[in-house]
Structures are given as C-alpha cells and as structure tokens.
Amino acid sequence: MQTTHPKPILNTSLPAQFRQIRIELAREPGHPEGDAAVGYVIVAPLDANDRIDARLWREHREACRIARLRPDEDDALGHLVHRPGGGWAFHYDAGADVPDEVGVHLADERFVLGEYVTIKEASKTHTYRVVVVSHL
Numbered sequence: 001m002q003t004t005h006p007k008p009i010l011n012t013s014l015p016a017q018f019r020q021i022r023i024e025l026a027r028e029p030g031h032p033e034g035d036a037a038v039g040y041v042i043v044a045p046l047d048a049n050d051r052i053d054a055r056l057w058r059e060h061r062e063a064c065r066i067a068r069l070r071p072d073e074d075d076a077l078g079h080l081v082h083r084p085g086g087g088w089a090f091h092y093d094a095g096a097d098v099p100d101e102v103g104v105h106l107a108d109e110r111f112v113l114g115e116y117v118t119i120k121e122a123s124k125t126h127t128y129r130v131v132v133v134s135h136l
Helices: 054-059
Strands: 018-025 035-045 065-069 076-082 088-092 101-104 116-121 124-135
Touching: 035 054, 035 076, 035 124, 054 076, 065 088
Parallel strands: none
Antiparallel strands: 018 035, 018 124, 035 065, 065 076, 076 088, 088 101, 101 116, 116 124
16 A cells, blocks of 8 residues: 655745644543653644634645644554634544544644643544643
C-alpha cells in the first residue's frame, strides 16, 4: 500500500496569523490528572480574538493540518475542515484508520493557554486543554 504524505508547509508563504496549537486531554474519568500523551497538534490561522479565522482557512486550506497523538499508535495526520453550517472537524488523510472527529463549538473556542476545547471522537466527547500556542 502506498502512503501519501502531505506537501510540506512553507512557513514563509503563510500569513503571520498562523499558529501551531497543542491540546492535551484534560481531567476526566479514567484520567484524573489528564493525559499529556493524548492530544492533537493543530496548525491553523487565528483571528484577533484567538479563534480560528475562517477567511484565512479558505485561502490556505492545505496548510491547516492536524496530528492526532495517541500513545502506542502512529500519529494520524489530516486536515482541519470547515463543515456545512459553520462547524469544524478533523479529517484524516488516506491510510489513517480514524474517522473524522468533530470540534464541539470549535468556531466559538478561543485558543489561548489554559482554555478548554471539546472534541467528539466516535460517539464520545472529550475535553482538551490548550497547552501551547506558538507562531510557526
């Protein structure tokens, strides 16, 4: 089976609003301290209110990437996608055996340190905490 790899992102070609965001599993049953090994790395543009900038996303869709991080699993790579009705989801590239995951109210979430983000994975929702927001 042939593996496809996304084209590299040329940082100098992206607007300054692009950020690399890391979110990690927050406290929940079974993880009373959260879990830093369960998370996502998101590359996306943020607006002046630290929310995902839909206009810049449209102009640079290919650069809006996602990496799903799980212990003892290969990272699942994909893209941040805008769904009908204004919602956001994580769509994984061919070869990743992971169904799309949906950001719950992700359009309204602020990506600043310490904030929480909810992701629906299969039939369960999990809360993640923003732990890193950095320039590319």
